Each structure stands twice: as C-alpha cells, then as structure tokens.
Amino acid sequence: MPKFVQKLAFVTFILFISLSMFQRCAQTASPPGGKKDTLAPKIVTSIPLNKSKNYTGKKIELNFNEYVSIRNLNQELLITPNVGTYETRIRPTGVTLLLDSTLHKNTTYTFNFRNAIEDMSERNKGKNIKLVFSTGSDIDSLQISGQVKHLETNKKLESILVGLYPYTDTLRIDQAKPYYFTKTDTSGNYQIENIAAGKYYMAAFNDINNNLVYNSNKEPVDFITQNFIDLKKSETQDFKIALQNQDPLKISKTTSTAKTVLYELSRGVKSIEIQPKNLSYQIESHRNLRFYVGNVEHQDTVRISAIVTDSLNRVTTLALKLKFREPNKKEKVVNTPLRMEVFPASNHLLSPEDSIVIKFPKPIALINTKAISFVTGPDEEIQLPDDAYNWNSFVNELSIQKAYLPLRNRFELKFAKHAFVSVEKDSSQVFTQAFEFQDLENYGSISGSINTPKGKHVFQLIKSDTKALAYQQTGENTFNFPHVEPGLYELRAIEDRNGNGLWDLGNFKTKEKPESIYFFPSKIKLKANFQISDVLISTQ
Incomplete structure (x- = not known):
C-alpha cells in the first residue's frame, strides 16, 4: 500500500475517534451533586x-x-x-x-x-x-365525608366511587349518573365538597368500567336505605359494599351424551330440589348440574322442575327437558374402578369434632354395609349399624357420624371389594386407611358474645393467612368453639335475619341491605391447651 494512502487512513481514524469523544462530552446530563428535587409542582x-x-x-x-x-x-x-x-x-x-x-x-x-x-x-x-x-354569586360549602369498606372482609377500599344523586322517586343508580361524586383514597376515605343544599340519594360502588353507572352483576355496592338525605349541613356517611348480582339464573350450555346430560348454569349453586325424585343427579364445581341415565330410557324426554338456591341465596325454578343421546354402537365400554376420597386424609389426625367423610365422583346406587368394617385391635374387627351412615342429597358423599366411631385412639377403616356401586355400575376396590385421634391438649378454645339484642347469628373463625373458613356455628348472642387448632384467626358474626344459616345479600332496587357482618377488631392468636374467653364482638 502506498505511504500516502496509509497516512490518509490514519488521519481519518484519528478524526473519527475525536468526533466520537466530542459527541459523548456534549451529551446532556444532570450536574453531579446538589439536592434532589422533592418539591411538588404548584x-x-x-x-x-x-x-x-x-x-x-x-x-x-x-x-x-x-x-x-x-x-x-x-x-x-x-x-x-x-x-x-x-x-x-x-x-x-x-x-x-x-x-x-x-x-x-x-x-x-x-x-x-x-x-x-x-x-x-x-x-x-x-x-x-x-x-x-x-357561575353564580355564591360558592356552595356543604360536604359529605366517610369511609368505604368491604362488607365480607372489613377491608378499607381504594378507588371506590361515592356518588350523590339529586332525589327523584324514580331514581335508579344502574341508569343514572351521580351529580356529585368522588373516589376513595388508599385508606378508604372520601370527601365530597362544595355541595349545594338539597335532597340527595347516596350510593358507593366499584365502578369497574368507569362509566359512572352501577353494574349490578359485576360491581360491589352499598347505598342508603332512606329515600333521600335532606342536606342542610355537612354530614358523615360510611359504606360497606358487597356484590348484589341481580341477573337471573340461566342455563348457559347443555351437553348430552349416552350416559349423562350436563347443564352449565350462569351462577353457583348452593342447593337444588328436583322433581321427579327418582332421577340420579349431582352438582359439579358448585355450578353445573349433571343427570345420569339410570332408569331413564334413551328414547324418552323427561320434563323436570329444578328449584335452585344459587350462590346469592336466591331461589329460581328452572323448567328442563332431559333427553339422553342414543348410544353409539362403536363406543367402547371401559370399566374402571370407582374412585373415592376419604377425609380426613391419611396424613391428618381426627379432631373430636370430625366425622369420616367419603366423597365419590358420581352418585352411588348401592352400598353394602356388611363390606365396611373397623379394625380396632389385633383380631378385633367391628361393623356399624346402618344408622351410622349418612348420605347427602346427591348420594355422592357419605358421612360416618362421629358418635359411631370406635372409642379407640387408633383404628383402621376397611372396605371390601364392591362395597360401593355407582349409578354407572362401576364399583369400589379393597381399601384400608388408618386413623388416629389428636390429643385434646393440642387444641385450644375460643368463646364469647356479640353485643346485640337477641337474634340469630352465624359465627365464623377464619384462618388469617389463607382467609379460609375454619370453624362455624350458629346461635343467638353467644358462641363457643371448644376444639380449635392452634393458629392465627379472624372472628366474625353474620346477622341471620331469616334464620336460614346463610348470609343473604340485599337488593339495591328495593333498598334492602345485605345481612350485616360484624368483626372482632383484632386477630386472635390461639396456642395449644389455651382458653380465650369473653371475646366481645361489637356492632358499633
């Protein structure tokens, strides 16, 4: 390569490096040191x-x-x-x-x-x-403030819309937008200021779609039960919101096979009553209704009346037409053993309150109680009377009542082959599981009362970490949980106005409030062999 070409290449390289360093030096950057800007814009x-x-x-x-x-x-x-x-x-x-x-x-x-x-x-x-x-000669100065919590958890809620509506006797919060509104802060507090004196209706709801209109099937809500507030001075109004789905229960999908017909429902189911009564059926996943062919001929269409209590404790009567698909000759019949789950499981001890529960994936058509026995010692085996066995309404869950369990610290439950036969003719196999009672000293107790006039309540102990229901009992103003596992619990009492043992939701259309839920203000830490008494749940 000629020398002048080498010199030209070298000069070009040096120029390129210099320009790159210049550009880096010329980039905008904050000067080092100095105080950080912590002031908000004004x-x-x-x-x-x-x-x-x-x-x-x-x-x-x-x-x-x-x-x-x-x-x-x-x-x-x-x-x-x-x-x-x-x-x-x-x-x-x-x-x-x-x-x-x-x-x-x-x-x-x-x-x-x-x-x-x-x-x-x-x-x-x-x-x-x-x-x-x-826009006039005066600035309105009235205000309403308060706090919004979740009725079921007592948790303070953020970004909940609180609305004030000019009163009319035909007002519907699912159709009208509020005239004044605000949203709660991180502590669940709200404040609506500069309100004109007048008659207003009030409601609070989680405005999920931000359209300022209440959607009953998705958005938890609370509201005042009086027709209006005659606002003449500043006031305080608290709310506890809960879901109040008013959509009717519907069948969303039907699937028919030669053996079963499955109805998928739009909402969860708590209980169901079927007419005629000679049909085999069960609820699956708390919301789907499955019928089994049983004694129904494939060519028949059976008219059914299903009285359903849904997850919101609302009763709906559904008229169903049950028709099984004709069997396909090419479909192979596969016989598999009938599965089952036994509770408490093999790695759990029995508490003094436990029965033994056996759950099946389908209704049981036949039980042979002679094939069920308890081994209580060497060469010692007993059988229980038929009264010891209690089936649920779907005949897919069997309870062996605690009063009939052997008076032994340890025993085994045995099923011989074909002890249970399902509606689809599959049967159970030989089964054995050992049980052991927990020592009573490993439990504690919690007792107390609620400060209301006499009335029925559902008392619940909730596990603090998982929020799962651990213990429940019904009563009037007092409660006593005698055998509670050590742990951290939350305690609440549900007002049971109609005495059905369930929590019933309200109806914003009729201004009917849900049944109230009252909480003990702090978590309860229970130790083994420890008694916590005189716990008072306040309704204030």
Whole structure:
C-alpha cells in the first residue's frame, strides 16, 4: 500500500475517534451533586382563579411553577357536577381544558386533578391540585365525608366511587349518573365538597368500567336505605359494599351424551330440589348440574322442575327437558374402578369434632354395609349399624357420624371389594386407611358474645393467612368453639335475619341491605391447651 494512502487512513481514524469523544462530552446530563428535587409542582396562575365567582367562560387553565407531566388525565380528573365532553391541550408548564358546552348557572364546580400532575424531573406528584369556582354569586360549602369498606372482609377500599344523586322517586343508580361524586383514597376515605343544599340519594360502588353507572352483576355496592338525605349541613356517611348480582339464573350450555346430560348454569349453586325424585343427579364445581341415565330410557324426554338456591341465596325454578343421546354402537365400554376420597386424609389426625367423610365422583346406587368394617385391635374387627351412615342429597358423599366411631385412639377403616356401586355400575376396590385421634391438649378454645339484642347469628373463625373458613356455628348472642387448632384467626358474626344459616345479600332496587357482618377488631392468636374467653364482638 502506498505511504500516502496509509497516512490518509490514519488521519481519518484519528478524526473519527475525536468526533466520537466530542459527541459523548456534549451529551446532556444532570450536574453531579446538589439536592434532589422533592418539591411538588404548584399552581401559579389559573383560569378562572380558585374560589372565583360569576365565571361564565368555557376554558379551564392551570399553569405551574415548573415543567410538568400530565398522566392518566381521563381516569384521575374528577369534575363535579359533570360538564360533558371537553378538549385537552397539554403544555410544558400546564394544561388547558376547552369545554364543549356552557356551564350551568348558579352552580359551584370542582375540578379535582388528584394524581394526574407530576413534575418532569423527579415525578413528584402535585398535592391537592383542585380548582373550585362558581357561575353564580355564591360558592356552595356543604360536604359529605366517610369511609368505604368491604362488607365480607372489613377491608378499607381504594378507588371506590361515592356518588350523590339529586332525589327523584324514580331514581335508579344502574341508569343514572351521580351529580356529585368522588373516589376513595388508599385508606378508604372520601370527601365530597362544595355541595349545594338539597335532597340527595347516596350510593358507593366499584365502578369497574368507569362509566359512572352501577353494574349490578359485576360491581360491589352499598347505598342508603332512606329515600333521600335532606342536606342542610355537612354530614358523615360510611359504606360497606358487597356484590348484589341481580341477573337471573340461566342455563348457559347443555351437553348430552349416552350416559349423562350436563347443564352449565350462569351462577353457583348452593342447593337444588328436583322433581321427579327418582332421577340420579349431582352438582359439579358448585355450578353445573349433571343427570345420569339410570332408569331413564334413551328414547324418552323427561320434563323436570329444578328449584335452585344459587350462590346469592336466591331461589329460581328452572323448567328442563332431559333427553339422553342414543348410544353409539362403536363406543367402547371401559370399566374402571370407582374412585373415592376419604377425609380426613391419611396424613391428618381426627379432631373430636370430625366425622369420616367419603366423597365419590358420581352418585352411588348401592352400598353394602356388611363390606365396611373397623379394625380396632389385633383380631378385633367391628361393623356399624346402618344408622351410622349418612348420605347427602346427591348420594355422592357419605358421612360416618362421629358418635359411631370406635372409642379407640387408633383404628383402621376397611372396605371390601364392591362395597360401593355407582349409578354407572362401576364399583369400589379393597381399601384400608388408618386413623388416629389428636390429643385434646393440642387444641385450644375460643368463646364469647356479640353485643346485640337477641337474634340469630352465624359465627365464623377464619384462618388469617389463607382467609379460609375454619370453624362455624350458629346461635343467638353467644358462641363457643371448644376444639380449635392452634393458629392465627379472624372472628366474625353474620346477622341471620331469616334464620336460614346463610348470609343473604340485599337488593339495591328495593333498598334492602345485605345481612350485616360484624368483626372482632383484632386477630386472635390461639396456642395449644389455651382458653380465650369473653371475646366481645361489637356492632358499633
């Protein structure tokens, strides 16, 4: 290579390196050191001015003391009363809203930007960025505040809409939007300010789709039971929301085979009554109804009346037409042993309150009690009377009542072959499981009362970590759980107004509240061989 070409290549390389270093040095960067910006942006000017009167313009403008970022304005900005649609213009140091419609006369408006404004450098959120003004000569000053919790858990809830509606005798919160509204903060607290005196209805609900209208099949709700609040001074109103699905129970899908017909329901099922009574059926996954061919001929269509109590404790009567598919000659008949699950499981001890429960995947057509026995010692085996065995309504769950269990610390349960035969003619195999009672000293007890006039209640101990129901009993004003495993528990009492032993939901259309749930305020830590008594559940 000629020398002048080598020199040219070298000079070009040096020039390239120099330019690269220059560009790196010229990049914008924050100077090192100095205090971090922790100050939130503040309003320096606004149109109109805060707390101004007689404003009739159609422009709302905020200007801040630094560069700002506007985030999630559609979700964060709460405007009461509603102003309809508007155009948004965002500037480096502010935001402008151009209203499409004229503001109402003699009305106080509040524009609450909540968490929408933050500074550009450190993302410090603006605090209490709110603009209040009136189109008349007075600014309304009444307010309503309170807290929103979940009725079933007593947990404080964030971002729950609390609405105030002008009273009419035909008001429906699932059809009308609130005139004043706000949303709860991280502590479940809310405050609606600058309200005009008048008659209002109130409700709180989780506005999942952000349309300001209550959706009963998805959104938990609470409401006042009186027709209206005659607001003349500032007030406090608390809410406890719960789901109140008003959609009717329906059959969403039907699947027919030669052996079964499955009806999939739109909601969970607690209990069901079938007419005629000679049919074999069961509830699966708490919501699906399956019929077995049993004594029904394939060519027959059976008309059925199903009286269903759903998961919301509402009773619906369904008219069904049961028709099994004709069997396919090519379908192979596969005989498999009948499965079962026994509770308590082999790795769990029996408590003094336990019965032995055997669950089957399908209804049982035949039980041979002579094939069931208990081994209580060497060469010692006993059988129980038929009264010891108790079937559920679907004949797929068998309980061996605790009063009939052997009076031994240890014993074995044995099933001989074909002890159980299902409606599909498959049968059980030989089975053995050992049982052992837990020592009573390994349990504790919890007892107490609720401070209400006499009335029925359902008392529940909830496991604190999993929120699973551990123990339950019904009574009036007192409760006693004598054999409780050590652990951390939450205690609650459900008002049982109709005495059905269940928690019944309300109806927003008739302004009927759900049955109340009262909580012991703190968690209960129970140790083995320890008694906790005089626990008081307050209704205040």
